[in-house]
Amino acid sequence: xxxxxxxxxxxxxxxxxxxxxxxxxxxxxxxxxxxxxxxxxxxxxxxxxxxxxxxxxxxxxxxxxxxxxxxxxxxxxxxxxxxxxxxxxxxxxxxxxxxxxxxxxxxxxxxxxxxxxxxxxxxxxxxxxxxxxxxxxxxxxxxxxxxxxxxxxxxxxxxxxxxxxxxxxxxxxxxxxxxxxxxxxxxxxxxxxxxxxxxxxxxxxxxxxxxxxxxxxxxxxxxxxxxxxxxxxxxxxxxxxxxxxxxxxxxxxxxxxxxxxxxxxxxxxxxxxxxxxxxxxxxxxxxxxxxxxxxxxxxxxxxxxxxxxxxxxxxxxxxxxxxxxxxxxxxxxxxxxxxxxxxxxxxxxxxxxxxxxxxxxxxxxxxxxxxxxxxxxxxxxxxxxxxxxxxxxxxxxxxxxxxxxxxxxxxxxxxxxxxxxxxxxxxxxxxxxxxxxxxxxxx
Ligand code: LLP
Numbered sequence: 001x002x003x004x005x006x007x008x009x010x011x012x013x014x015x016x017x018x019x020x021x022x023x024x025x026x027x028x029x030x031x032x033x034x035x036x037x038x039x040x041x042x043x044x045x046x047x048x049x050x051x052x053x054x055x056x057x058x059x060x061x062x063x064x065x066x067x068x069x070x071x072x073x074x075x076x077x078x079x080x081x082x083x084x085x086x087x088x089x090x091x092x093x094x095x096x097x098x099x100x101x102x103x104x105x106x107x108x109x110x111x112x113x114x115x116x117x118x119x120x121x122x123x124x125x126x127x128x129x130x131x132x133x134x135x136x137x138x139x140x141x142x143x144x145x146x147x148x149x150x151x152x153x154x155x156x157x158x159x160x161x162x163x164x165x166x167x168x169x170x171x172x173x174x175x176x177x178x179x180x181x182x183x184x185x186x187x188x189x190x191x192x193x194x195x196x197x198x199x200x201x202x203x204x205x206x207x208x209x210x211x212x213x214x215x216x217x218x219x220x221x222x223x224x225x226x227x228x229x230x231x232x233x234x235x236x237x238x239x240x241x242x243x244x245x246x247x248x249x250x251x252x253x254x255x256x257x258x259x260x261x262x263x264x265x266x267x268x269x270x271x272x273x274x275x276x277x278x279x280x281x282x283x284x285x286x287x288x289x290x291x292x293x294x295x296x297x298x299x300x301x302x303x304x305x306x307x308x309x310x311x312x313x314x315x316x317x318x319x320x321x322x323x324x325x326x327x328x329x330x331x332x333x334x335x336x337x338x339x340x341x342x343x344x345x346x347x348x349x350x351x352x353x354x355x356x357x358x359x360x361x362x363x364x365x366x367x368x369x370x371x372x373x374x375x376x377x378x379x380x381x382x383x384x385x386x387x388x389x390x391x392x393x394x395x396x397x398x399x400x401x402x403x404x405x406x407x408x409x410x411x412x413x414x415x416x417x418x419x420x421x422x423x424x425x426x427x428x429x430x431x432x433x434x435x436x437x438x439x440x441x442x443x
Contacts, residue, residue: 008261008349008389010308011415015349018420019310019387022411025329026310027398029061029423031069031416033248033306034394038073044270045296046074049277055099057240057299058084060395061307065414065423067091076119078297082109089116099237099295101148103170107131114141121145122198122237124171126182129192136191143191146198146237147182149174151217155202155210155241158340164201164214164239171199174221183225194231196292197221200239203300204340206267208275211238215276219283226289233292236280240297242272246345248305248391260352262345266305269298300395307394309333309410310349311373313386314365323360325382330364331371332404334390334397338370346374346390354380362388366405398424406432 008015011030018028041054055076058067067088070077076097079085088098099120100113110132113121123129123145136143148171151164163170172179186194201214215238222233247264273296284291311327336342346362348354356378364371373390401409408427413420 005351006260006353008347008352010389011420012418013415013420015308015310015389016387018413018415019312019349021420022413022422023426024310024312024387025327025333025410027333027393027410027412027424028308028310028420029303029394029412029414030306031414034066034069034303035073037302037306038070038075040269041075041296041298041302042073044268045273048270049273049294051291051293053293053295055097055295055297056302057297058088059399060299061303061397061399062087063398063412063423064091065421066303067093071097076295078299079118082106082112085109085112085116085118095119107135110135111139114139114143117141119144120195120237122148123182123186124148126172126178126185129182129185129189133185133189133192136189141191142193144193144195145186146196146235147172147179147186147194148198148200149179149218149221151199151201151214153201153210153213153217155205156207157202157204157241157243160340161203162201163203164199174199174217179221180225180228183229183231187229187231196233196235196237198237198239200297201241203241204243205241206243208272211241211272212275212279214238215279216283219280219287219289222284222289222292223287232289235293235295237295237297238276240299240301242269242298242301243267244300244304244392244395246343246392261347267301269301302395304392304395307392307397309390309393309397311362311388311390313382313384313388315384316360316382323358324363325360325379325388326363326365327373327388328365329407329410330366330373331368332364332366332402332407333410334364334373334393335400335402336396337372337374338368344374344390344392346377346388348380348382349387349389351380351386357381362390365407403427403432408432 055078056070057078080101095116096119098118101122103124150168150171152166225231249266315326317324362374411426412424414423
């Protein structure tokens with residue numbers, strides 16, 4: 001009798017069991033891997049360099065449980081909307097460790113930030129600066145702010161996720177009159193305390209050269225403003241953007257899920273942070289500036305590898321030249337392949353030790369030719385009912401999910417030491433009808 005094939009384990013939980021218990025598609029997040037990344041932020045950055053802070057960029061993945069873990073791990077939280085702020089506050093995240101971002105913040109979002117007492121507002125433009133100053137005066141609250149600048153660098157990444165180039169919709173150009181007049185305005189506003197500047201040059205970046213270049217430019221800005229306005233920046237926020245490959249890295253994880261699971265070493269945080277801190281220290285020394293306090297905002301780097309998505313195989317179609325494995329999710333739970341041509345890797349969770357038999361394309365179930373999750377991947381013989389696991393879906397999958405084709409959003413399960421907890425329930429078809437009303441005149 002043939003022995004049963006080993007199953008993929010995630011956080012020591014059997015993925016086939018998870019799929020059976022919680023249904024598919026299913027987002028599965030390994031708590032230990034998230035905490036290991038946070039620990040690396042502490043050891044490689046916070047403990048190594050004095051006067052530093054780190055905020056997790058919650059747009060990558062945010063639930064109340066995630067906010068709770070980030071808080072326990074001693075990081076701050078970057079939020080970019082009223083919804084992210086509300087989620088953080090609902091998880092009792094300390095407001096003083098929250099920073100509010102956004103290039104088109106509403107008055108309501110600014111009021112919510114002021115009344116919660118968030119630690120920093122990262123102001124993106126002149127109109128926002130004026131509005132925030134007025135709201136601070138009206139409410140009698142003081143806002144500690146950074147002004148976001150576009151340093152004019154072009155990192156090597158997908159065009160849709162470059163953010164600090166000249167002409168960006170984010171921040172104020174680092175060169176020119178606009179920024180200087182914004183600084184003067186902030187300094188003259190009693191309700192605003194200008195602490196310094198922020199940049200975020202883009203996302204999914206694997207080399208540190210653009211970050212280092214941006215550091216040089218922001219140091220030059222600080223020196224220029226000191227000379228021209230007598231303003232000394234106390235704080236610089238150097239953003240996030242640190243890249244993650246296609247396969248998880250288990251070397252820092254307390255337990256490797258399985259020897260049959262392919263692994264890849266991750267980009268260490270210090271590749272970016274050491275280079276930026278060394279450059280900043282050098283630049284400040286050369287320009288006669290005291291080195292300001294420094295913050296970073298990693299998002300993807302903290303959560304991407306911790307997450308997998310489980311799908312059930314619904315159908316297999318063998319055509320001349322291509323085999324399609326059709327699964328029960330797709331672009332609504334992972335829009336990244338269609339938005340950024342993002343590449344993923346996966347395995348058949350119930351056949352991880354079986355040798356590869358053919359190349360197949362894993363197709364999503366949406367009515368779009370572009371709804372392909374993985375192009376041409378080597379898989380063992382696949383059958384209907386198999387469970388496919390796609391790796392490194394922990395960042396920007398759940399957070400960017402939609403209900404396209406009226407597909408309910410998958411549940412999110414947090415796994416640790418073989419235990420699984422639902423941290424976000426699966427949507428039902430009735431959830432899709434919440435708020436959906438037929439006008440009386442059509443009754
Ligand atoms: N800070 C700011 C101000 C940001 O705008 C972002 C991301 C981050 C930090 C975190 O970047 P990360 O470390 O995660 O690269 N949806 C795209 C990514 C968009 C990122 C937008 N901003 C994707 O799925 O690739």
